[in-house]
Amino acid sequence: MVRTDSGDVELRRLGEETLRELLATAVADAEPEDVMPPxxxxxxxxxxRRDAFVAWHRARRPGLDGPRAEATYAVVAGGEVVGSARLARRGGAPGELETGLWLGRSARGLGIGTAVLRAVLAEAARAGARAVVADTNSGNRAAIAALRRCGAELTTDHETGRVAARLRATG
Incomplete structure (x- = not known):
């Protein structure tokens, strides 16, 4: 658990109740294209879309060692589900995991993203990873700021606007 200005932040594996809470947060506080595949x-x-959202998360329940090689977590801040984070094996360098996260609109700008990223890095280290990679676009200033605060090495493709990040997994 990580403490922020908005309270404690933790990653919680998804059971059925937590998944229902995550779906409710997504529907109330995010656009589908921001939180799930098309x-x-x-x-x-x-x-x-609601069914696809639930199916997508259920398929990742077995975690990093499951058939999808991916784990998703509910982001809980101040006792409420406010978003989601994931870790995935993607065939990159050995000891490297990929991450991504989303927060509902009402949870943005409160320091939660940086706290979640730190929790993800700790989770990755517990899973044996040495590095975590992420990507975003150059217009996502909040994500870039959180990545920088967590020590990311950033590389920008100026033609596409994509920003690649590499972070050290920390326990």
């Missing part, structure tokens, strides 16, 4: 159909949180 799903065909009309915009918004349609029943098909």
């Amino acid at each position: 799903v065909a159909g009309p915009p918004g949180w349609t029943p098909a």
